[in-house]
Amino acid sequence: MKHTDIRDIFRDPAPFLGQTVTVCGWVRTARDSKNIAFIEINDGTFLTNLQLVVDKEKLDESVYKDAMAVGTSVKAEGVLVASERNGCEVELTKLTVLGTCGADYPLQKKRHSLEFLRTIPHLRVRTRTFEAVFAVRDQLSHAVHNYFHKHGYRYVHAPIITGSDCEGAGEMFRVTTQPWNAAAESEEAYYAEDFFGKKAGLTVSAQLEGEMAAMGLGRIYTFGPTFRAEHSNTTRHAAEFWHIEPEVCFCDIDDIIEIAEDFIKSIIRDVMENCPEEMAFFDQWMEKGLLDKLTHTVESDFARVTYTEAVKLLRESGQDFKFPVEWGADLQTEHERYMTEEVFKRPLFVVDYPAEIKSFYMKQNPDGKTVAATDLLVPGIGEIIGCSEREADLGKLLEAMKKRGMSTEFYEEYLDTRRFGSVPHSGFGLGFDRMMMYLTGVQNIRDVLLFPRTVGNL
């Protein structure tokens, strides 16, 4: 079906002006008046609708009547002319209805609430808001891949089904081919009969596999789905979300902090440059001041403070926090936001967290109490990146596992990387959907995902 994308027309109308164009799309709105009718269509390629102008003296009603209904899909032909509204419009000469749309179509001309649209995820892609969301999502993905490719990282596909982290991970989904009522004499017998011959689950993080890949390929990143069977039904949690996890060999904590800062700035800049219409839309309708916030972020030198200094600063702040601040306790979102928004007024790396509140694989600092881990905090969100140098020393790693009561049974391959030519290496994790929220001002994670999966909701 030969036709022109509406994006191509709007981005550079000059070559089309005065010419006959063929366009396709869905009717977003239609207005009828005495001698003239207006039909606005959208084909998904551009945020702005293209207006078809019907001269009722020239076209018989039978041609355009069905297309006056919102949701109808059409193929239209006409001459592109300059117009005050949006720069150009089409003087309709021919119209074919591809698919009609009844009055029971849930999307009408009026604005719909995000809550309502959440009930029709398969149709909300036909609204401006979600067209903008998925345009930015596409560009942000592209920016991520381009950044790492340009810097010599290998994109690896870490496994989704995993056996490695099944012990005691209450938040993990289990994967099985056993029927719901499988009868087994014991847990062992049950799993022996299962597809993989043992217990399997959905990955919660690709990091350990990413480390193993990096310890051969040098620099890698993963960008794939991860899963948490969290029962917390909040605006920030989804059971299935996309995760970016680079891992870099011959790289210490200072190097990876530099990389994380450069990465975040680069991908924000990329989206702002390549999605100007969508970002202006979000700035107007979703979060006033969004563009200023993002510009400030890309132009700031990110600040840096140790966890110990941060605790001091918070305790002396005189702020009335809901959660108390004490050395050894994790920082809460209210603390994070206070520091990045009120104290430093820019993105902030908090470094050297207490070992006890962080994971076993993080590099132990010489002080014996803290680890070379950092969280990147940004205004409006709090933590957006978790980052650390990894413990490269086999003895220290084993000791950290022992302290946490972890069995080495599921980690033998991982430990091999420290047995055989271990190297200093570091990495970070960025929740892609959280980044989408930060970039667009969208407040609910369900509104940046195509078909969101949350507890009780499939």
Place this chain on the structure above:
Amino acid sequence: MKHTDIRDIFRDPAPFLGQTVTVCGWVRTARDSKNIAFIEINDGTFLTNLQLVVDKEKLDESVYKDAMAVGTSVKAEGVLVASERNGCEVELTKLTVLGTCGADYPLQKKRHSLEFLRTIPHLRVRTRTFEAVFAVRDQLSHAVHNYFHKHGYRYVHAPIITGSDCEGAGEMFRVTTQPWNAAAESEEAYYAEDFFGKKAGLTVSAQLEGEMAAMGLGRIYTFGPTFRAEHSNTTRHAAEFWHIEPEVCFCDIDDIIEIAEDFIKSIIRDVMENCPEEMAFFDQWMEKGLLDKLTHTVESDFARVTYTEAVKLLRESGQDFKFPVEWGADLQTEHERYMTEEVFKRPLFVVDYPAEIKSFYMKQNPDGKTVAATDLLVPGIGEIIGCSEREADLGKLLEAMKKRGMSTEFYEEYLDTRRFGSVPHSGFGLGFDRMMMYLTGVQNIRDVLLFPRTVGNL
């Protein structure tokens, strides 16, 4: 840790020659002779090892002794000089062992079999073969994203956990948070207690969700993991594999065939241009004539034959096939390969398959017997792409579901896209790992995946 990637040195040695360079890497091989020792290191960024030359008169044995063991990781400093071997090498002045490696290291100087390497997926990334595999895998992924981005497709993340296809899909993994021995009075009660409040599984294809997204966003593609709980333990099946599924609105079967051909040629060309060393390696060690095969593919006009003509042609071929050829039966790999390799001698689209052996969502042809579906067959593999125009007519779609005894219960959202402004649209699916095998000549799917998941193997 400031150092230079070995790739940067090999790709353009000129600016480094005569200069002191710092490089990092793992020792791949080491040779000792009377006055001199050679240590070859690799940092994962380039297929060729960089040779460190030790002048024993200048360096004390204590400096380099530990680095003579394969697998040791080092940071090395020295002057880059021209060399017959690989163009350049480093005259070592300083060496730091980052991580030692014992004699129990499974990788030694000799070549290891792919079968053996399959038992150590976490270490095989340190071999030339797998460095080449993952370099090509990275470049192929990049080529896929670039192709679609350039052509205005939105990358969408279709859900991995799905409730839509659970009925009767015996090959589907189930996802649950119920314990293995959950006691429930009935299936209904069991799932009511489960995380999503109903039965959930891992997606086998993103197509239906992709169609729904496209019917608003215009052109989309998915590129993510899909799953089949197939018990067939072959060299071509994995339980978890990556899948590329574009979906294009306002696009008929002829348009999508044109797109599929252009896409396949583009991504092959991209990898050949950007991974010359790796592709030469595969041509030499994995499949003799690989580069000729691929060049032939990108330079061919793909052939086209109807299923009906193909059946006639196969029946009249006089070939002794294992499986009989009859109109209405699916083509087997032997038939596919015979046609693409012997008859047409180039990639071949077989179009208009019998409706009965294809899926419910494919557009019904006017003949009442066939559907607008095509498989792309390539020499050496057989089918590599499955492609079709989708049935846009609600009535015909419902009829096709009824014929197959399918309940519409799980498809109401999908059917909505035909109720409300349906449009002609088409798409195809390409198994990414199969494409990897075609591109590299690797014969076993386990050897193109980082941590392959197959029946009984996790």
